[in-house]
Amino acid sequence: MRPPADKVTPISGFPELLPAERLAELHFLDTIREVFELHGFAPLETRAVEPVERLLGKGGDAEKEIYGVSRLAGDDSGRDAALGLHFDLTVPFARYVLEHAGRLQFPFRRYQIQKVWRGERPQEGRFREFTQADIDVVDVGELAPHLEAEMPLVIAEAFRRLPVGEFRIQVNNRQVPEGFYLGIGLTDVAGTLRIVDKLDKIGPEKVAALLVEAGATPEQARLALALADIRSSDLSFVDEVRALGVSHPTLDAGLEALAAVITVGMQRAPGTLVADLRIARGLDYYTGTVYETQLVGSEDWGSVCSGGRYDSLASDGRTTYPGVGISIGLTRLVHLLVTKRGLTASRSTPAAVLVAVVDEESRTRSDAVAAALRSRGVPCEVAPTAAKFGKQIRYADRRGIPYVWFPGAGESGQDQVKDIRSGEQADADATTWDCPAADLRPTLLTSQG
């Protein structure tokens, strides 16, 4: 049954914000973009669709997550038949690199901030349409290991400029658990990772039981859990792993790579990167280093920024372009801060000034004031009606606009501007008045943290 056409209802997983919240999100966007550009990442946007074939096979059960695109009235036998909306920005980027390799300079650094779509069941902080802010570096043939440390440090720099509170970027290398599992005789690496990953939710006893159920011996389960328990913000994790007495060449390679990343992190941003041998998630094209980011005190929100190294995602069969990248889940981050920590903007409009209108005959005078203010960079709007001044002030108050401008209100007919928070009103000239810098743009507010 279809509801009446004039009944509007939200669509689950397709979030929409109110203006003040959107202003807060834009502040995040601007800040993130500025930091990305400070680090020399080139801007890039890719089309929203990719051939379904390319999206598939890049992730385990990506298929059920992909939204197909079709024309309502079309028979889909034509050339558009197999298009799907991208579910992340890394797979399209890999395709872009292959397509434009001849015109790019390597190593190629780019940032990309776009909507992505995933056909999953929405929950708190999980959406079907959301924005990711992504940085990646790809090179030809070989990729310098220091880039694996750089990616999360760029994110850390952006986060430090935003009201997200304390955060931790957890780093692991998939070769560590892989080599470790193989070293103790567990050959189903992916399956084991999936079970161990439930540790936070169901606890060690149940994880051990599941591992045994999946064919591991109790001793293998014990060792897998012991590995998952290791974390450190320095290099002590290496000795802790060694102490478990397992050896395998893949494990050695993973430990070395992870130690290198943590070493750089310790030098450049002490305490920010944490080696955590439990984390292993993310899309399954990752082959080495992987990242997850949690806000301290809000770990139950899940990761707000993840990524990793992928060695074979971009390959034309002859040349391979290994890459590493990390992606901020902007929609999740902002949505959770808005709903859980009261993040919002100080007003619901960019306007710092409402220019009052005395009567409709003098509206052009108000328009001229507004034009003068705008020419000097002061965002403003003119009152929609020449209502009583009380109403015009209330119009500004409701929107959080701090100043109301009264043309010709002074004793000798000069303009006046009123700060409606303090009630102070003084003579002013639109061609010289300085809007206090703190009031020029909406500022961010949080109720806590």
Add this chain to the structure above:
RNA sequence: GUGGGUGUAGCUCAGCUGGUAGAGCAUCGCGUUGUGGUCGCGAGGGCCGCGGGUUCAAGUCCCGUCACUCACCCCA
């Protein structure tokens, strides 16, 4: 895809063993005829998600359906 919960005013919700729809907030108006916020008074606003059934009578009970939501799966 699997399992649970919930659908009543713009928002948050109340509505008992069935008896013709309520509160707070928000909005608008007036008190206050061109300087707001407080206070007082008043007004507007409801296919009680949709369809069917039981009944003299359904917001209330039953069935179906859709939507939202939580958990699983997966993930930002």
